[in-house]
Amino acid sequence: MSTEPAAPKPPMRDALVAAAFQLFLERGYEQTTVDDIVALAGVGRRSFFRYFPSKEDVVFPDHERCLADMTAFLAESSDDEPVRRVCDAVRIVLRMYTENPTFSVQRYRLTKQVPGLRAYELSVVWRYERAFADYLRDRLAGRPDGTLRADVVAAAVAAAHNNALRSWLRSDGEGDASAALDHALGYVQQAFAGPRAPHGEEEPEDVVVIVSRRGAPMWRVVREIESTLEQD
Amino acid sequence: MSTEPAAPKPPMRDALVAAAFQLFLERGYEQTTVDDIVALAGVGRRSFFRYFPSKEDVVFPDHERCLADMTAFLAESSDDEPVRRVCDAVRIVLRMYTENPTFSVQRYRLTKQVPGLRAYELSVVWRYERAFADYLRDRLAGRPDGTLRADVVAAAVAAAHNNALRSWLRSDGEGDASAALDHALGYVQQAFAGPRAPHGEEEPEDVVVIVSRRGAPMWRVVREIESTLEQD
DNA sequence: GACACAGATGGCACTCAGTGCAGGCCGAAC
DNA sequence: GTTCGGCCTGCACTGAGTGCCATCTGTGTC
Numbered sequence: 318m319s320t321e322p323a324a325p326k327p328p329m330r331d332a333l334v335a336a337a338f339q340l341f342l343e344r345g346y347e348q349t350t351v352d353d354i355v356a357l358a359g360v361g362r363r364s365f366f367r368y369f370p371s372k373e374d375v376v377f378p379d380h381e382r383c384l385a386d387m388t389a390f391l392a393e394s395s396d397d398e399p400v401r402r403v404c405d406a407v408r409i410v411l412r413m414y415t416e417n418p419t420f421s422v423q424r425y426r427l428t429k430q431v432p433g434l435r436a437y438e439l440s441v442v443w444r445y446e447r448a449f450a451d452y453l454r455d456r457l458a459g460r461p462d463g464t465l466r467a468d469v470v471a472a473a474v475a476a477a478h479n480n481a482l483r484s485w486l487r488s489d490g491e492g493d494a495s496a497a498l499d500h501a502l503g504y505v506q507q508a509f510a511g512p513r514a515p516h517g518e519e520e521p522e523d524v525v526v527i528v529s530r531r532g533a534p535m536w537r538v539v540r541e542i543e544s545t546l547e548q549d
Numbered sequence: 550m551s552t553e554p555a556a557p558k559p560p561m562r563d564a565l566v567a568a569a570f571q572l573f574l575e576r577g578y579e580q581t582t583v584d585d586i587v588a589l590a591g592v593g594r595r596s597f598f599r600y601f602p603s604k605e606d607v608v609f610p611d612h613e614r615c616l617a618d619m620t621a622f623l624a625e626s627s628d629d630e631p632v633r634r635v636c637d638a639v640r641i642v643l644r645m646y647t648e649n650p651t652f653s654v655q656r657y658r659l660t661k662q663v664p665g666l667r668a669y670e671l672s673v674v675w676r677y678e679r680a681f682a683d684y685l686r687d688r689l690a691g692r693p694d695g696t697l698r699a700d701v702v703a704a705a706v707a708a709a710h711n712n713a714l715r716s717w718l719r720s721d722g723e724g725d726a727s728a729a730l731d732h733a734l735g736y737v738q739q740a741f742a743g744p745r746a747p748h749g750e751e752e753p754e755d756v757v758v759i760v761s762r763r764g765a766p767m768w769r770v771v772r773e774i775e776s777t778l779e780q781d
Numbered sequence: 782g783a784c785a786c787a788g789a790t791g792g793c794a795c796t797c798a799g800t801g802c803a804g805g806c807c808g809a810a811c
Numbered sequence: 812g813t814t815c816g817g818c819c820t821g822c823a824c825t826g827a828g829t830g831c832c833a834t835c836t837g838t839g840t841c
Contacts, residue, residue, distance in 0.1 A: 329818095329819090350796085350797065350798085351797080351798070351799090352797085360589045360819080360820090361819060361820040361821070362819060362820085363819075363821075363822095364818085364820075366800080366817060367819085370799090371798080371799075372725075372797095372798065372799090426830085432672075435672070436668055436669070436671070436672040439668070439672055439675050440667070440668040440671055443671050455771070462732075462733075463711065463735050463738060464716075465712050465732075465736060466736070467706045468709070468712045469705050469708045469709055469712070469733075469736065469737060471708070471742075472704040472705055472707065473663070473701050473704055473705050473708075475704065476700045476704030476705075477697065477700070477701055479700065480696065480697050480700045480701070481808095484696075489577065500694075500696050500697075501701075504694060504697060504701065505701060507739055508740045509740055510702075516806065520648030527810090532768065538744070543573045545838085547736075561789095561790090582825090582826060582827085583826080583827070583828090584826085591789080592791085593790060593791040593792070593830095594791085594792085595790075595792075595793095596789085596790060596791075598828065598829080599789085599790080602787060602828085603827080603828075604827070604828090735829095772826090
């Protein structure tokens with residue numbers, strides 16, 4: 318749990334990842350044994366499992382750190398506009414992919430073919446989604462369907478991210494992933510923004526009505542105005 | 550690929566499931582070996598892997614059939630209102646759970662504790678979600694963001710289902726899961742239905758904002774006020 | 782009844798992932 | 812130098828999953 322600002326960087330770990338991917342790309346994931354990897358890396362078999370709890374983990378060497386970064390980002394963020402915060406958080410995840418395009422594309426081709434790796438990736442994505450949902454649940458606790466909204470919005474944000482990411486990966490890391498994600502998140506935010514009138518993109522709304530019953534608390538009025546104005 | 554209307558029902562398969570769950574509940578999933586299961590069921594070890602490709606599969610013995618039923622339902626359904634069709638399809642999945650409450654609750658407790666089973670369940674849920682997304686993608690092909698909408702709606706429907714299912718499972722199968730699912734799907738449909746303001750049924754909005762840009766025709770202001778006021 | 786045949790089953794040996802344990806190497810502290 | 816603690820290695824073991832072949836069982840045929 319030593320939260321150093323920068324890890325001391327273990328070279329053996331990187332050597333294992335490099336050796337593993339070299340073999341995975343040469344002969345495939347299932348045709349490569351852990352013994353092959355450690356032989357190529359020139360280390361003992363036991364050391365592999367010291368750095369990676371399973372053979373699958375070597376394919377996703379940076380997700381653990383990314384997940385920690387993302388939860389830290391959510392933890393330190395302010396409480397207003399939680400949906401927007403989650404959208405910002407998911408951009409951190411995308412950045413981890415786009416920082417190493419070739420590596421991400423290679424991994425994508427692997428996970429697309431190997432069912433075991435796909436299942437592992439699902440569990441990783443699920444942990445991100447859980448982090449979103451937990452964050453949203455806390456902020457939406459008072460609302461009518463707090464946990465339901467939290468779960469659905471978290472799933473929608475994750476799906477939007479995956480959609481943008483996949484199309485970027487399919488283009489061999491050529492397109493603008495960040496713009497695609499912004500667009501996808503715009504769709505999600507438009508669908509879930511405020512309880513009132515999610516406007517379709519065509520016919521941009523230039524007329525919206527405000528009605529406040531006597532006795533409605535002022536914070537609700539303010540919240541409603543804010544969510545209405547922020548929607549574009 | 551023999552698509553019989555009703556499978557001949559292999560008794561050995563059921564015996565294996567029964568023996569497995571008995572041992573899983575007694576000593577836990579990871580403390581039970583396949584040898585233990587086949588010994589209790591009185592069959593050969595090789596037969597276990599004939600019926601279940603892995604130890605995890607015995608925990609979800611009916612998902613394969615349910616997935617087939619659901620995709621068949623989607624395949625035979627008409628093309629209008631695809632989102633509603635997907636919502637109907639997910640009810641089939643919930644029904645599979647509610648048909649065997651005690652079994653489902655037992656399995657829920659297992660998957661909650663064992664990470665490997667949770668990962669397996671995620672891959673199952675993912676296949677449902679993919680079926681939704683594929684169905685929606687075909688119907689939304691022409692629309693602006695066809696695949697994006699398909700992915701996001703599919704994820705939202707699956708999340709709504711999981712939310713309703715989990716709360717039902719947590720209540721030991723006592724509550725009304727179907728009603729909870731209807732409610733959750735109502736939220737999702739309200740978020741994604743049509744471009745125009747679908748009002749949520751509960752939480753009657755007592756605060757609504759009106760914004761009218763200069764130059765907006767008066768009849769639009771009047772229409773918006775009228776439709777807002779008449780909503781209850 | 783003898784025979785052939787196909788499908789289901791059981792037994793055996795094997796690969797490989799993952800773990801526990803004991804020992805060796807090395808740099809730091811004393 | 813010595814001791815200590817962390818990192819690495821080798822070894823043996825468990826258990827999941829697979830391939831191969833023998834066996835059993837029911838069925839149809841002559």
